[in-house]
Amino acid sequence: MPGKDLESEIRHGHHGGNVMTVAQPCIEPAAHREPERHLWCISDLTVSYGEVIALSSVSLNIKENSVTAVIGPSGCGKSSLLCCLNRLTDFIPGCCVSGRILMHSKDILGGQIDDTRLRKQVGLIFQKPNPFPLSIRRNFELPLREHGIRDRQEIEHIMQSTLEATGLWKEVKDRLNKPAHQLSGGQQQRLCIARALSLRPDALLMDEPCSALDPISSGQVEELVLSLRERYTIVIVTHNLSQARRLGTDVALFWLRDGKGTLVESGPASQVFEAPRDDLTKLYLRGAIA
Amino acid sequence: MYLRSPARASTVLSPMLIGAGALALLASALIAFIFFVVLGEAMAALGEIGLWRFLTDASWHPSSGEFNLLPMVAGTGLVAAGAMVLAMPLGLIAAVFVTFYAPSPVATAYLRLIELFAGIPSVLYGLWGLVVLVPIIADLAAPGSSLLAASLVLALMVLPTIALIATMSVRSVPLERIQAARALGFTKASTMVKIVIPSARKGLAVAAILGAGRAVGETMAVMMVAGNIVQVPESIFEPVRTLSANIALEIAYAMDVHRSALFVSALVMIAFVVLATALLEFVTNKQAMPDVHPD
Numbered sequence A: 001m002p003g004k005d006l007e008s009e010i011r012h013g014h015h016g017g018n019v020m021t022v023a024q025p026c027i028e029p030a031a032h033r034e035p036e037r038h039l040w041c042i043s044d045l046t047v048s049y050g051e052v053i054a055l056s057s058v059s060l061n062i063k064e065n066s067v068t069a070v071i072g073p074s075g076c077g078k079s080s081l082l083c084c085l086n087r088l089t090d091f092i093p094g095c096c097v098s099g100r101i102l103m104h105s106k107d108i109l110g111g112q113i114d115d116t117r118l119r120k121q122v123g124l125i126f127q128k129p130n131p132f133p134l135s136i137r138r139n140f141e142l143p144l145r146e147h148g149i150r151d152r153q154e155i156e157h158i159m160q161s162t163l164e165a166t167g168l169w170k171e172v173k174d175r176l177n178k179p180a181h182q183l184s185g186g187q188q189q190r191l192c193i194a195r196a197l198s199l200r201p202d203a204l205l206m207d208e209p210c211s212a213l214d215p216i217s218s219g220q221v222e223e224l225v226l227s228l229r230e231r232y233t234i235v236i237v238t239h240n241l242s243q244a245r246r247l248g249t250d251v252a253l254f255w256l257r258d259g260k261g262t263l264v265e266s267g268p269a270s271q272v273f274e275a276p277r278d279d280l281t282k283l284y285l286r287g288a289i290a
Numbered sequence B: 001m002y003l004r005s006p007a008r009a010s011t012v013l014s015p016m017l018i019g020a021g022a023l024a025l026l027a028s029a030l031i032a033f034i035f036f037v038v039l040g041e042a043m044a045a046l047g048e049i050g051l052w053r054f055l056t057d058a059s060w061h062p063s064s065g066e067f068n069l070l071p072m073v074a075g076t077g078l079v080a081a082g083a084m085v086l087a088m089p090l091g092l093i094a095a096v097f098v099t100f101y102a103p104s105p106v107a108t109a110y111l112r113l114i115e116l117f118a119g120i121p122s123v124l125y126g127l128w129g130l131v132v133l134v135p136i137i138a139d140l141a142a143p144g145s146s147l148l149a150a151s152l153v154l155a156l157m158v159l160p161t162i163a164l165i166a167t168m169s170v171r172s173v174p175l176e177r178i179q180a181a182r183a184l185g186f187t188k189a190s191t192m193v194k195i196v197i198p199s200a201r202k203g204l205a206v207a208a209i210l211g212a213g214r215a216v217g218e219t220m221a222v223m224m225v226a227g228n229i230v231q232v233p234e235s236i237f238e239p240v241r242t243l244s245a246n247i248a249l250e251i252a253y254a255m256d257v258h259r260s261a262l263f264v265s266a267l268v269m270i271a272f273v274v275l276a277t278a279l280l281e282f283v284t285n286k287q288a289m290p291d292v293h294p295d
Ligand SMILES: Nc1ncnc2c1ncn2[C@@H]1O[C@H](COP(=O)(O)OP(=O)(O)OP(=O)(O)O)[C@@H](O)[C@H]1O
Pocket: A049, A052, A053, A054, A073, A074, A075, A076, A077, A078, A079, A080, A081, A092, A093, A094, A261
């Protein structure tokens, strides 16, 4: 294990080093992909909490099977955006959402959508790892049963394959009946990702998934995101610009203008990072680099 | 204890500390005193009749020297159990409803109402049972004053306590846990059943045990509707007598061994309460959320 941790730390260069080698794939997967398709087409999205306008008329398309990194200062509505994409906003008292979000050409903000199914399709990973205070096995069993998978063997199979996909299987296979809370923070976060993947979603939303983790654990999570990005549409909020460079195929920068969260610039990562169009983007990127 | 270590705190607080200690001592001494008075009064009967006959005598006829307490033990147990079976689900539903379903003005009004109910003297519940409930039950099966009537009145009486404690414990379930479930596509109902209620089960157990303790001890309201006939009931429509009603009914005229035997029934009630407290202690020491529970 320590060898692998070290390796991932070196690969991800937490001392500012070889960012480019990892950022490279942002061009590579596009090469063998169909002409770009969008999983979400967001238009004129406004989110408010009473007086506070968290997002003000945001229009943004999110590409299928790619990683969209959402960046911007605190309070500019990044988390609010994620919560709209799986309608978790429904449960926030006082939260008011307007606009249109098309997913598979259906408006998910409309009333007709089955929001429970939507959340199965769109997994959400929180900033703080939040496994249920149950055994590792139960953490898979409970959601799978909720979605009608009751066969023990099938549950075992899904659990094992998603744990393998998240690189956690070797670490936990002997303690599946132990409380998930006994795992390290990084392991818990990967468990949460595995749990979300076990429902076979199309997309994963990640809200600062590494900010509560140590560098080695966040390196592992990053590696995981890279390994998933060709099969899933991932939207990741991060305050870490080098992480956004390493992971993002696309980038969206939000900003707080007149107290309202607004989209400043979005596009392929190479374009936003190398040739930003907006002055704010230039300043933000430069400021963060300095 | 830790108040003593910082030197200044100890000089400032020591009179208070001594006062508090003295009060605590006084309270425990008082409880011990009550217990020993009961025990002392009961000794005569325990010596003369013997523990065994309290369980094996033909019936409870103190005037003819029969002292079987089992019908009253059964009466107390059944009435309290019946009350809990009715009040627990209602209290739990109420807690989940006010916390997760009711719009907040409704929830607030509801909680105020429940607090109000908790303050109503038990004799009023008894009166209500007597004039409303007993006639209705009598229509179903005579005589009306019955195990069912007592359980219903008691359920109503313990419901506020149970609902308030259940509400507090359901409210303290971490929001992240609920959001985790919702984000995994749990419906609201199954979030309640699979996440919220198991997470709150410690508090719910406390509610159940405190409710049961109150149900065991409640005298007045039960006495008014239970019928108070000494028998192990064969159906919920038959009258029963509880231990506490037994004491209240007979203490005024009981003498000698009879009087002492009533103190034995008081000892049995104390045993019930000690048992409930021990159970409480046991339950509150368990983990926060059970790992294995049926779906
Ligand atoms: N539940 C809520 N109730 C009221 N206001 C809220 C709520 N959640 C967020 N807000 C407000 O909405 C705005 C945007 O919040 P949001 O959490 O989306 O920002 P963010 O970009 O994710 O910030 P951070 O980087 O700090 O996580 C903030 O001004 C915040 O105070």
